[in-house]
Amino acid sequence: MRYLLVEDNRELAEAVIGRLALDGHAVDHAGTLAEAEDCLAVATYDLILLDVMLPDGDGRDFLARSRASLETPVIVLTARAQVSDRVGALDQGADDYITKPFDFSELEARCRAVLRRRGGSARNQIALGAALFDPLAGTLSHGATSVDLRNREIRLLEVFARHPGQILSKGQLMDRLFSYDSDVTENAIEVYVGRLRRRIDGMGVRIETLRGLGYRMETDTA
Amino acid sequence: MRHACLAILLSLWAAAAPAQEIEAHRYYPGTGERVLRVLSTTDLEVFEPYLLAFQAARPEISIDYSVASSAELHRAIRDGAVYDLALSSAMDLQFQLANDGLARRYRSDATAALPDWARWRDLIFAFTAEPAVVVLSTERLEGLPLPRTRQDLISLLRDHPDRFRGAIGTYDVRDSGLGYLYATQEDRATDAYWRLTEVMGRLDPQLYCCSGQMIDDVSAGRLALAYNVLGSYATDRLARESGGRLQILRMQDFGNVMLRTAIIPATAEEVEAAGALIDMLTRLGLRDEPGDWPLPPLGQPDAGTTTGFGPIRLGPALMVYLDPLNRRAFLTEWENAMEQRQP
């Protein structure tokens, strides 16, 4: 996916870009509203992450101004956690908001929710051998058959899809799947991998266990 | 005097108050120690029902009732004789006693109910209103028109001197306080008075001290006419009992109405009892129905034929004719008019 991050704090911007890149997303960065407008003029984005406090103005004002002409969904990044601010951001045309500091899992979940509400995008489908994985819709289709995946299954499959042929340890998967506010044991990963296997059985996508190392996804060639 | 024969008892008590000429006296013993001493101008026989009624209500009070003339009564109170109540028909004398501070204030619901003209300064209280009337003998006036006004009367006397010579009776104003009051009030009210007096004077009038004798003489045919008689119920009753021989007239041009009054002398000792008797008398004075009482109430001073004249006013003007100079002048004039002899 292609993100436009409008954030004036350089360190945060770099960190977010780095973090999103880990998941294989492309991110353009704008430090001011003016830069953001320049970017929007030359490129098309799947999603805009918009900070509210920018050196050349308030992000919400920008939102109110350009909402009519802008088709790209916007998630507002706000340091303001007050109820009235939350409601205000949505009223002014944001699709959703997320409060700093944010959990990237939650950000991803919200992005997916927003994109799903917006009708999704074919560009984000990932070919897994003969099967086609749509992380936004949460579907995996193979020929005429299609299965609906649940949230963690989608995320698990997405992790595998972004790293085809790569061995992923249980620890890596845990970090990607679970929020940091709960102590989840590595057994949980085994449970989810087991579930996902049963779901995608016969879809030309397999997850192999490499004892002591982790898991790896293999696909039938198309 | 007239009622000396009626005196039931002349007790030793009379000696304690010398210089008083007590005509009659009666003692009504009560159950208690208290004695109410009443000095009155009203005859015992007339007033007895009131005394009995009072004793019926207050049996513990003994009543000592004495009768005297109005002048004697006035003199007695002025001299400081000890009485608890003074009842008099001479308004002027009663008024003067009150004015000169010889009466005691008294106030009760009963006296407060009296009209203003019937009391003065809570010192003097009226309880009857009695008109002056003319008493005629129907026999001796046979065939003559009944006089309605003083002018009628003057004409009648002038036209028939023979019938009336020596047969006209009136008060001797020198003797009678009431007669003097009536005469002076007529003097003030109507100029016909002196003409009438002159006409009567020419006809050899008989002079009396008291109404009773005049009525008796008219009744007996000794008089044809008595002028300025006190028209009490007693008079009316005598006229009724005479079998048509007496006729009572009220002059329609002017008629005196006398108020019988009560005062509590300053010397009074039984003030409470005196007040109680005044309350009874004033309540009776305001009664609506005549009842069996011998004296008329205040409200019906002219139940007869006369047009309404108010009663003689209780006020300082009453003292004008009591002034010795004025009295002497008035009596001189009266004597001149009354005692002329036909040439």
Add this chain to the structure above:
Amino acid sequence: MTGTGSIGRRLTLLLAGVAALLSVLSWGMVTMLARQAAERTQDNVLAASVTAIAETLRSEQGEVRLELPYSAFSMLGAIGEDRVFYTVTAGDRTLTGYADLPVPDGRGGPGRIVFATGTYRGEAIRIASVTRVVLAGTSPVPVTVTVAQTRDGVGTIAADLSQLAAILAVAFFVVAVGLSAIAARTSLRPLKELTAAVSRRGPSDLRPLRRAAPSELAPLMGALNRLMDRLNLSLRRSEDFIAEAAHRVRTPLATVRTQAEIALRSVTDDADKQRLRQMIRAVDESSRSAGQLLDHATVAFRADDLPRAPVDLADLAARTVAALEPTAAMKEIRLQLDAVPAQVSGDPVLLDSALRNVLDNAIKYSPEDTVVHLQVMSIAHEARIAVTDQGPGLGEGPARALTERFRRGSNTEGIVGSGLGLTIAEEVLRAHGGRLDLGAGERGKGTCVTLVLPSS
């Protein structure tokens, strides 16, 4: 607030005091004038009386003669029931009347009437006297006519008039007090209107007052407007400050958290990973606490002067569910909403905050792969949102204590939360005249938190 009494009452009392003073003064003056008038009337009557008597003085055969005219005394009865005394003296000889009656000394010359006040037979009297010279035979004799009267009638007339004046004064006073109260209220009405205009305003309405006011109120209005200006400015400054502070704190926190996540992906040592996770949790906890503290402050501020608007709890629940669905989905928690329209009147911002906190809590304490059930009901005069989770339940301890500030359930170790969530929700509901019910879920499992509000 320490009161120094009501202006209206003070004004009324002041005016009433003035009225009372005027009443007493007018009563006193009328009484005095009435007494003087009555005394003058008595003097006039006495003068007429002595004159009438004096006019009858004449000489006959060398003797002084007179008669008392009836009118001379009857007129004395006009004033009231007063006792009358008189005396006529020729030289040193009393011709008639009360010989012991005092005769005024100052003889004002022939024909002049002299008045005096004295006491006779124990009563206060007013005396009028006139002297005329009568030729008795050959020698002129001064004859003095004196008439005296007690003063009860004067007193009675004066007392009657004084009583009438007193009644009038009291009536005047009563009317004046009534009018004073009306006047006070009328003059204070602009103040009341100004107060009402200020009171009617919402908690954040700090626009200057623009209304016509009497000139006396202009300084107050000016001061009020300047105060509101400053307040507005300082509020905006502090809002900006909070926002700026939050921005400045949260942005680096976000950087730290992001970097930590990145680091977590690259380190392999379990101990390192654990430390990084703890770090992330600490960041989350501090950010969540800050958020809830701000929420709490907002509730406390807005609850003082609650703006009311019609709110449908079904809409509110749907919106909140939509907002929290991604968060729930991360734990495979399904948010199930059964709603019927339930109208209440309240502050939508606060109600949103209350429900969000309750729902946030439910998601937070629910195990993976469970359902959080929201049911919007309208029962009798109450509208309710019941939030039931399949979590560990309330645990031991009184349910009420859970809503106390910073208190957390006994079995919530390991879950980020400041404990303020339920406190905020309960304060919001109480401000709306409702309550927060805590109980066990179905079959005694989980927790059921019910937001109860009076229906509108």
